[in-house]
Structures are given as C-alpha cells and as structure tokens.
Amino acid sequence: MKTHFIAIGGSAMHNLAIALKDKGYQVTGSDDAIFEPSKSRLEKKGILPQEMGWFPEKITPDIDAVILGMHAHQDNPELAKAKELGLKIYSYPEFLYEQSKNKTRVVIAGSHGKTTITSMILHVLNFHQKDVDFMVGAQLEGFDCMVKLTQDNDFMVLEGDEYLSSPIDLRSKFLLYQPNIALMSGIAWDHINVFKTFDDYIDQFRKFVASITAGGVLVYNEEDPEVVKVVENAENYFRKIPYKTPEYEISNGKVYLKTEMGDVPLSVFGAHNLLNMEGARHICRQLGIMDEDFYEAIMSFKGASKRLEKVEREDKGTLYKDFAHAPSKVKAAVKAFTEQFKNDKKYGFLELHTYSSLNPAFLEQYDHAMDGLNEAIVFYSEDALKIKRMEPISPEFIKEKFKNENLKVFTNAEDLHAYWNTLDKTDGVYLMMSSGNFGGLDLTK
Structure with missing residues (x-):
C-alpha cells in the first residue's frame, strides 16, 4: 500500500x-x-x-x-x-480507525490524565509480554515508537484526543474510533479557541460516550461530577465501571499503594497519578490482566515523558518537569508536588503560551492554582501575544486571576533567565510546568 x-x-x-x-x-x-x-x-x-x-x-x-x-x-x-x-484522504484518527476496525479498540479519553493512563496500560501489557497495537501521545520507556500497527494483534489501545481531526474534518479525533472499551478520566474546559463554551466542550464527551459500540464497556472517574453527568445521561447501552482514588500513604518519601495484597511501592507520586493508575487497572482487567499481575508491573512504571518527569541535573538538584498548562493539570501537579515534598522549599514555574492559557476569560480558571508553593513564578511572552494577535496582559492581571499576591510574573525570557541564574538549584525542589521550554531554558544546568 x-x-x-x-x-x-x-x-x-x-x-x-x-x-x-x-x-x-x-x-x-x-x-x-x-x-x-x-x-x-x-x-x-x-x-x-x-x-x-x-x-x-x-x-x-x-x-x-x-x-x-x-x-x-x-x-x-x-x-x-x-x-x-x-x-482517498484520511485524517490521522480516521486512518487509525481503518487500521483497527477489525480489532477490539480501547480508547482512553479525558481532559487530563489520558497520556499517563495509556502509558500505564502499555507498560503493564509490555511487562507481561502481551502484544497489542497502540497509539500514545508521549515517548515511553521500552518503546521505540508512539504508534504500533500489525496485521495480527487482537487489541488496539488508543489515546483519545478531543481536539480536531484535520483542517477539513472538524470532528474531535476520539469520535472516529468507535471504542469497544473506553475510559473517561475527567472533563475540564480546554481548547477554547475551538470550543467556545464549556457546553460545546462537554458535548464532545457526550458524543464520545454515544460512540461506544453496543454492549461495550466504559470505565469512568466517579470523582469528577462532569464525567458522572455525561455517563448518567447516556442513552446507548454499555457496561459502566466507576473508579476512584485508591488508598495510599507516603513513607520516607516513597508512595505505597494500599491493596488487598499488601503495600505496593510505586515509582510515581501524586493523588492524580494514583487515580490514573486505578483507571488503568480496570482497563487492564478488561484485557485479561489480573490485579496481582497489574501491581507487579506497575511498581516499575516511572511515568510518561514530561509528566512529573525527573530531570537529571549536573548539580544533582531535584527538579521535575510536567506538561501541565491547563488549569486542572496545573492544580493536580502542584498538589502532588506539595504533598510529596512537604518539608522542602518548593519552587513552581508555569509558562503560559497556549491560546487558551493567554485568554483573559480563561485565566479565571487558574485561581489558587499555584497555592502551596514557597515561590510561585509565572512566565509568558509579550511577543507571543503579539504574534497571536492577542491583547496585552499585565502582570497585575495575572496575579489577580491566580489569586496569589506573592506570585512573581515575568514577561520576557531574558528577565526569567536572569532570575533563574540567581537560584541555588540544590536548595529546595523545583517543578517546571509548560508545554513549551521557558524561552529556551536549559533545565539540566
């Protein structure tokens, strides 16, 4: 072909x-x-x-x-x-469906957590040498490529994105997959350049649930009220499996999952990651992985790329980078970080550079997002606003929307880098949140 x-x-x-x-x-x-x-x-x-x-x-x-x-x-x-x-012209998701229409399709959807959940599932399946086709949105340890397609595999695991399919196909990507097994992790308004109201955005998830094949399965986060509403109002027939944050404890800086099989030590941290893990466990059950086998494998999961990923620094300082930029993701990452490093001085840096994050109406959702950090820093580029043809935003406006008077705000990379160079990176712990690169900041030095 x-x-x-x-x-x-x-x-x-x-x-x-x-x-x-x-x-x-x-x-x-x-x-x-x-x-x-x-x-x-x-x-x-x-x-x-x-x-x-x-x-x-x-x-x-x-x-x-x-x-x-x-x-x-x-x-x-x-x-x-x-x-x-x-x-024949295909969008990316349309072609993936063509490649998987004779397989059992497992689709992981949600405003946040979908990459991590998909990564956890693939890690467990790979650990137990269960071969599946897949598409995931981050590079994974032990995998050469983010997409795998074969003639013979029975299952395909797909990360389901709600963004548009192509310039000539304005449907959300995940509406083209027609899942047999699905997961919905959470709903928090995003992509406001495309979905102008929260209801427009939620409607994509209503349509996603409606696209589940007859007699299929939906694993869903019962702690998210918007998800629960969508699931309860669905009119098509499928089996519903709720999940919630499991019990855990932090001892000597290590997270332990409390299970019927005893305490399971983990290599990741954060309540949101443990919630993601619980969703992944229920999906793995549907794929024939028993709980004890899931826990055996998940102990060695170190996280998806750029999701609370530890950066190896030359000075051995403790620094994590996270793809978080949407409000719900920022709040989850900060919460996880402050819980994990209770007794350390905590620095949190956030770069705003997506269309949504720089929209004054959307900035309301960042209220208290950086609370709990000893030093909270927000960076956005005034030049980026000009390129996007957006109105200027003042540092005072950012502080007001974040509801954080102690917030430090930088509007050009040179000033941010100068501040960064004044900090002793071995004193305290650092959380760097961005889908960009902080104006070219080298996080390893």
Missing part, C-alpha cells in the same frame, strides 16, 4: 509514518518545517523529505491513501492535487 503524508513532521504524524514503514507500506511525505526528534527519526527510516515545502507533483494517481495533518492548511497545494485526482 502506498501512503503519502501531508505534514509528516508532526509529533503524531511522524510516528504513524514510521509505524506504516515498519508494517511494510510505501511511505512518502512533505512538510514546510521538520524539527527534532522527528527529523532524525524519519531520516533513520529513510522517509525524511529531501526538501522542505509542498510539492503537488508528489501526489500521483497510484497513491492509496493521503494522510492529512493538522499542521497543513485547507489551501495546501498537495491537498488540492489529491482532491483533483479523487484520492
């Missing part, structure tokens, strides 16, 4: 391209910019485009599938050529 990727360099897209190459497909692609690690990984597989840019001549009648990434625009010349030739 011959496939062509329009915008092959994306985090998700390049992993799918590699998975198809490994499956034996002919793979070509284009992009106007490709960065690391995508560039090296595509080059290693021999599918890195020779030139950057869009080339309609690459689109030929013998192509079986064109896969369109979100990075491309509706007026993309390669897309126009594919339409002209009448080729």
Whole structure:
C-alpha cells in the first residue's frame, strides 16, 4: 500500500509514518518545517523529505491513501492535487480507525490524565509480554515508537484526543474510533479557541460516550461530577465501571499503594497519578490482566515523558518537569508536588503560551492554582501575544486571576533567565510546568 503524508513532521504524524514503514507500506511525505526528534527519526527510516515545502507533483494517481495533518492548511497545494485526482484522504484518527476496525479498540479519553493512563496500560501489557497495537501521545520507556500497527494483534489501545481531526474534518479525533472499551478520566474546559463554551466542550464527551459500540464497556472517574453527568445521561447501552482514588500513604518519601495484597511501592507520586493508575487497572482487567499481575508491573512504571518527569541535573538538584498548562493539570501537579515534598522549599514555574492559557476569560480558571508553593513564578511572552494577535496582559492581571499576591510574573525570557541564574538549584525542589521550554531554558544546568 502506498501512503503519502501531508505534514509528516508532526509529533503524531511522524510516528504513524514510521509505524506504516515498519508494517511494510510505501511511505512518502512533505512538510514546510521538520524539527527534532522527528527529523532524525524519519531520516533513520529513510522517509525524511529531501526538501522542505509542498510539492503537488508528489501526489500521483497510484497513491492509496493521503494522510492529512493538522499542521497543513485547507489551501495546501498537495491537498488540492489529491482532491483533483479523487484520492482517498484520511485524517490521522480516521486512518487509525481503518487500521483497527477489525480489532477490539480501547480508547482512553479525558481532559487530563489520558497520556499517563495509556502509558500505564502499555507498560503493564509490555511487562507481561502481551502484544497489542497502540497509539500514545508521549515517548515511553521500552518503546521505540508512539504508534504500533500489525496485521495480527487482537487489541488496539488508543489515546483519545478531543481536539480536531484535520483542517477539513472538524470532528474531535476520539469520535472516529468507535471504542469497544473506553475510559473517561475527567472533563475540564480546554481548547477554547475551538470550543467556545464549556457546553460545546462537554458535548464532545457526550458524543464520545454515544460512540461506544453496543454492549461495550466504559470505565469512568466517579470523582469528577462532569464525567458522572455525561455517563448518567447516556442513552446507548454499555457496561459502566466507576473508579476512584485508591488508598495510599507516603513513607520516607516513597508512595505505597494500599491493596488487598499488601503495600505496593510505586515509582510515581501524586493523588492524580494514583487515580490514573486505578483507571488503568480496570482497563487492564478488561484485557485479561489480573490485579496481582497489574501491581507487579506497575511498581516499575516511572511515568510518561514530561509528566512529573525527573530531570537529571549536573548539580544533582531535584527538579521535575510536567506538561501541565491547563488549569486542572496545573492544580493536580502542584498538589502532588506539595504533598510529596512537604518539608522542602518548593519552587513552581508555569509558562503560559497556549491560546487558551493567554485568554483573559480563561485565566479565571487558574485561581489558587499555584497555592502551596514557597515561590510561585509565572512566565509568558509579550511577543507571543503579539504574534497571536492577542491583547496585552499585565502582570497585575495575572496575579489577580491566580489569586496569589506573592506570585512573581515575568514577561520576557531574558528577565526569567536572569532570575533563574540567581537560584541555588540544590536548595529546595523545583517543578517546571509548560508545554513549551521557558524561552529556551536549559533545565539540566
């Protein structure tokens, strides 16, 4: 089968391209910019485009599938050529469904926790050598690629994202998967550039639950009132399995899960991670993994990439980075950090740079998000606001919305870096929360 990727360099897209190459497909692609690690990984597989840019001549009648990434625009010349030739054009999730429509599909959804839960499930399955197809949104220890596709595996585990599928398909990605087994971890308004009201956003989850196949299974977080409402109001037939935060204790800096089989020592921390773990356990049960086997495997789970991930520093200082940027994720990460390091001086840094996080209406949701830290720092770039054509935001406004008078606010990278360099990183513990890089800050030094 011959496939062509329009915008092959994306985090998700390049992993799918590699998975198809490994499956034996002919793979070509284009992009106007490709960065690391995508560039090296595509080059290693021999599918890195020779030139950057869009080339309609690459689109030929013998192509079986064109896969369109979100990075491309509706007026993309390669897309126009594919339409002209009448080729089959797939969004990323649409193509994943085509690859898995004869398998049992397990879809992990939610505003937060979905990457971690999917990672936990795959870690446990890999530990017990149970082979499945998968797609996950973070690089995992022990896995070469974030996507795996085979002819023979019976199950496919998919991280279900509520964001749009492609420039020409404005459905949420997870609505295309039609899960046989699903999980919903939580609902907290996000992507407000697309979902203008909270109800618009919740409606995506209503539709997701409605897409569960007849007689399927939904594992859901019973501690989230919005999730509970969606589940209780669902009209289609499926089995409902609730889960909640399990009992645990912290002793000498180590987290122990309280189970019927005794205390289970863990390599991760934070109540939200233990809640995620409980959801993963229930999904693994559906896949034939007994509880004792789940606990045996989960002890060695060290976390998904950039989810409370410990950074090895040259000075041996204690620093964790987290992808948290949405309010619910920031609050969960800060809570976990303050609970784990009760007796240490705690520094928390948050970078605001997504469209939602810089929207004045959305900033209300960050109230008290940084409470419990000894030093709380927020960084956003005034230049980024100009690029996004957004109105200026004052540091005073940020402090007001965070309801934290002691908040330090930096609006350019130079000032942030100067402050960072004054700190002794061996004194205290550091939590760095961003889906960016704090204006190029090197967290290892």
